[in-house]
Amino acid sequence: MTRGTPTPETMTLHVPFRIVKRGGRKEMQMPDRVRPERTPDNTLVKALARAFRWKRMLDAGEFATIAELAEREGIAPSYMTRVLRLTLLAPDIVEAILDGKRFPEVTLAQVLEPFPVEWAAQPDHFGRTD
Numbered sequence: 001m002t003r004g005t006p007t008p009e010t011m012t013l014h015v016p017f018r019i020v021k022r023g024g025r026k027e028m029q030m031p032d033r034v035r036p037e038r039t040p041d042n043t044l045v046k047a048l049a050r051a052f053r054w055k056r057m058l059d060a061g062e063f064a065t066i067a068e069l070a071e072r073e074g075i076a077p078s079y080m081t082r083v084l085r086l087t088l089l090a091p092d093i094v095e096a097i098l099d100g101k102r103f104p105e106v107t108l109a110q111v112l113e114p115f116p117v118e119w120a121a122q123p124d125h126f127g128r129t130d
Contacts, residue, residue, distance in 0.1 A: 040098055044097050044107075047111070066081055086111065090123075
């Protein structure tokens with residue numbers, strides 16, 4: 001039987017990072033030499049989920065109009081219309097958002113602005129992924 005070295009109860013780990021504000025939230029920013037894991041932007045993911053859910057509800061005939069669904073959801077029809085446009089995003093862009101491969105500095109507000117419906121034109125509009 002071998003004896004192991006006792007493990008201390010507490011370990012101290014030194015990791016260089018900065019705290020930065022992004023979209024009203026505080027995030028840790030690692031040094032350039034450290035590649036952070038890709039993390040999805042929860043705000044964008046939630047907006048995508050809502051868009052596809054609302055589209056499914058409209059397509060299924062659960063609601064006759066966007067105004068009717070917006071009233072039920074308690075939001076403005078104009079906002080719902082902008083969010084519903086996210087269902088027109090190219091599949092690779094949707095996948096990139098869900099995988100956390102955000103386009104440079106893309107925020108929900110920017111994605112809700114008018115964008116080209118043609119999938120081929122969207123990467124140039126939003127900026128290319130790495």
